[in-house]
Amino acid sequence: MARPPKSHSRSELTQLLRRRKKAIAASLGLLLSATALRLSQPVLLMEIVDLNALASPLMLALAVLFVGQAALSAFGAIVLQVTGERLIADVRLSLLPSILTGRILELQRFRRGDILARGISDTAAIRDMATCGFLDIAVGVLTVVGASVLLIITDAVLYLVALLIIAVSTALVCTFLPRIRKETQKSQAATAAYSTALDRVVTNPRTIRLSGATIREERRLAGRIEATYIYGKRAARIEAPISAIMELAGHGALVAILLLGAVRVELNLLTTGQLVAFLVALVYLIMPTVSTLRAVALVQRSLAAMDRIQSIRVIETEEERSQSSYRDLRCCLHQPGPAALEINGLSFSYNSTPLLQNISMSVPAGSIAVLEGPTGAGKSTLLNLICQFYEPNSETIYINGVDVSEIPLQDYRGIIGLVEQNAPLMQGSLRDNLAYANPSVSDLELWGAVSSVGLEPLVRNLPNGLETSVDESGENFSGGERQRISIARSLVARPKLLLLDEPTSQLDPHTEAQLLSSLRTLSTSCTLVIVTHRPAPRAIADQTFSMREGEITKIPGGY
Template identity: 35%
Template structure:
């Protein structure tokens, strides 16, 4: 409950107004049976019932409905605002998690928590507070008035309601647990579906539709089983409330009718008491249903809390958001754009880099080569500060990156990934993604640098042409050049490229090699390279072996001096990817 109350911070004024309106409506509702009692007693005495009295009764009904409707609208609107704030917080948190978390967690499940789970939280906020508070007041008011009218009949009603209430309370914790398991099942299903859709071409090419349907379907079955258990528990609520309602009415009619027949009570008192019995059961129904909704909401809040408890990517306090250390001007030309000094790194206790040292000059093209698992991609990830080294230093333009916030680091380092992500939107949207305030003149400049002019002129709407989901309307080479253009727009000191030519045909590979020569005149390039043209285009080659720098030099120097590189170069000359 503490977690749910915590969400309401800043919304108490609207909540109090909604509750007060509902309480006023409840009070108006409690007056109606007394008015009915008086009308019946007046009629029994032989006096005429005036139209004014009937209009007052009708007015109370209308006023009750109007006030209650306004109160519930306020609460619904407030709950939407609460959940909007929760979702925005979750989205901001999700996008600021360390890369290690993304490596470990399932994306579909995380997305499900921001969607399905917050919907349950909304229901708990929208209905539970008004129903619990107003329902409790209505119950207390009905009990007081029933005891005033006929204490003996009240004890009979209390007995049936107590039996039903005790029966329901025993199932509330079960509803919460079943709800949590059901939401976990939905999250697992969403994660598996996201996994399959992200690789849908591979799924179809592998004729794996049936296998994936079975896999994802089994997750749906797990969610179904948990949902059925929750439905089984919740199905007890209706009959239990019906037992309390029908039992109370029957007892009141039976024993109250006998008392009226014997002259121990008036017909007006019986009718009023019967109405209050109904008023007692209806608020009790709302209270128990609200408790069930709260239990489901608490189960969802547990999953939301697990997500929000994941540690964010946090900078050291003295640097985060601080002034840009480079604000005084560009770094001196002789300083390397990037330097690794005796860098060591483990991933999940497995050594990946062991004392790596090398430099990348301010302009030019440096290639990282090595066998699988040598540590090439790890070097890019450390430079981009997706991870932090265990020891050693990484210097960017002569400054230790630990003196910078991650934002300041990533402003000066751009990363072009192997799979070249392209987001849904226009070609222009994708190029300016990292620098949305860029002028059209600057966009035109980088389009020319990366040789995208032919593509822009060929597209029906030029830069404003939609590229489709994941850029399906573009070739691999075009997506690669778009990624490089996006990286160039931020005017970085270093651009990191992870195997940029691995998925390109020879024509596109040659075109991209020419693009890289142009880019190298503007900033430093550090390229993880496997293909011969990319390696030979580099002015310096860093050879990695088992997480260590085995040699550094040009292609000709390394063929003569490095056995590791000679073995790799043999593969290059044979046209193989290494």
């Protein structure tokens, strides 16, 4: 999978920061003001020492400088932290269009755990960059400049010695920086792989245990964990020397200046107050230098995270179709009653591999069409094409005589329903699930939909009825119950065309017969297309189609 160019990630980071430029400027102003007070302290301290003025008002002034610096630093940090939280929210919000409206085929190239990792841990790295990255660099550089000026004025010789030590250590640190981004990308990818493997285990505990696969899965997870450790270790081996080198440089500079400064005081080339001021100012030089280099390393990690985030953000979203050409067709699409579906010569390829070839079928309004065939024949792919989740090689799908490519997606999908093969349910209440596509639906309609799929006795006997909580993936309902809840959810949306992918695959023969009888009745209000492997649905079909190797044929006979 192609990775966004590094320059593009930098550009996106810059744009994100510009959106919060006022807050960042306010934080920068507060932190720079704190820096100005910090750099004033050595000068005042030098006067106190040289004048032996420990009991003078100068001590009060020094205390005011310390308190003022602390207060400004605290307020600056608060503004910075809040800005960082806002920034992480901005990044996560920017991912929503791609996740919610990105082309299905492109989203399917990512593992679920990988998308979760990019939306959670990678975005958190961007926040760290905002709170400890660019501003640390900006404040650090200005602090180093200010401290350098103060040091030069105090004693240029001592400054050159300190500068030499710090410059050598900084040059050594810079040799590690280019590798940080590369190793961080590998570490983040390993974390995403672990997240995916963990998700696989958490969502399939019964299958794993009954398959005797617990040891295999444990080894798989252990391998993923080991990979995160290996790549994390590599990143740590690159980053750890940075702190060690700068700590050594700082201690070395302080010791060297203390020894050389004592000699210069002995030779009357420097006063004791000047030496004290120089040592304090030197600390103010070393600390921001270390912070700046760490911030540069943090920015490298953030750029690596942005690379991964960008791979989601660049996913092409579904095109919004023009409303202007659709206005004249609205009456055709929204005419009362079920919708007619017609497909003429549809073909579809994925990665240059033909999956469907010259598919043609006509389903009159208010009728039931059954589509059967072996696994992999292309039945579910055809349903995805009808729903416009996939784009056919040529636009050949018509609803009530209207080419669906001329209809805005939201309007088109508003008149069709899809019951997916795995019948997914969402966390929330049973009411939330049933009313998902029509939140304003009345209780009367909800109970009508529940009754039509034979679930009313079950729901009536639940302690909380429609307010019953649905566990993750609907685990507190059986497979057949989930299928019928999914059908009821589609009916609540009042579709004119209802597509059902294996709607009875998990039902017993008696319940299947009841449901099929209800579906036969429903055809008066919506057209039905049923994909199935089972023979029973053919009994209610007005026409039956068979799919083999991406081609379709009509089977004689009908209801």
